[in-house]
Amino acid sequence: MVKRTTARSEPEIDFGRLRRRDKEEVGRWFDAYSDPVYGFIFYRVGRDADLAGDVAQETFVSALETIERFNPRRGEMFPWLTHIARNCIRKALRRRGRDEALPDFWNAVDHRLARAIMSMRSDIFPEELLAQKEIAELVRMALTNLPLRYQTALRRCYFEELSLHEIAAMEGINQGAAKVLLHRARLAFRAAFETISASVFKGQGEGKATP
Numbered sequence: 001m002v003k004r005t006t007a008r009s010e011p012e013i014d015f016g017r018l019r020r021r022d023k024e025e026v027g028r029w030f031d032a033y034s035d036p037v038y039g040f041i042f043y044r045v046g047r048d049a050d051l052a053g054d055v056a057q058e059t060f061v062s063a064l065e066t067i068e069r070f071n072p073r074r075g076e077m078f079p080w081l082t083h084i085a086r087n088c089i090r091k092a093l094r095r096r097g098r099d100e101a102l103p104d105f106w107n108a109v110d111h112r113l114a115r116a117i118m119s120m121r122s123d124i125f126p127e128e129l130l131a132q133k134e135i136a137e138l139v140r141m142a143l144t145n146l147p148l149r150y151q152t153a154l155r156r157c158y159f160e161e162l163s164l165h166e167i168a169a170m171e172g173i174n175q176g177a178a179k180v181l182l183h184r185a186r187l188a189f190r191a192a193f194e195t196i197s198a199s200v201f202k203g204q205g206e207g208k209a210t211p
Contacts, residue, residue, distance in 0.1 A: 039144035078148040150185035
């Protein structure tokens with residue numbers, strides 16, 4: 001069963017209780033963000049599941065230690081967590097003596113991705129492209145780079161197969177607004193997919209380390 005979220009698709013976290021390290025609220029916070037944060041980290045550490053788990057744990061510990069710095073009026077929680085995750089990724093790879101090309105590669109992807117999402121394209125994916133098995137992993141990579149609200153909307157629509165009416169109800173908006181949300185999420189997904197695909201294939205062509 002999908003958890004109800006606010007109209008911004010940010011989980012209903014009580015930040016006052018979270019800042020007091022209330023055990024129940026910390027658990028709700030972790031449950032709400034652990035999957036997208038882990039997905040964000042996984043590809044950036046070369047698909048090393050054990051390392052991704054360690055980095056995710058370090059990310060949440062660091063975030064909780066500095067939670068007073070987070071202001072929900074200035075931005076959403078997920079981007080703040082990914083900022084912390086990037087620092088934890090670099091430190092973890094350095095401790096393990098891993099090649100710095102990997103985080104450098106993903107930093108370049110993130111930069112291009114931000115620019116691409118800001119100039120979202122209006123065309124859609126051809127069905128024959130999405131049907132290819134080798135595209136599935138790039139799809140997951142693109143999803144983990146979207147704003148949490150877009151991730152949630154697309155997962156509800158395509159993975160959980162919820163109706164527009166159901167998505168609107170869970171978002172606390174009308175169906176027209178839900179339709180706009182899905183349209184924008186699809187555009188952002190396409191931009192992310194194309195940017196990551198181009199970066200990955202460019203890195204392979206130049207013999208760089210890729211995830």
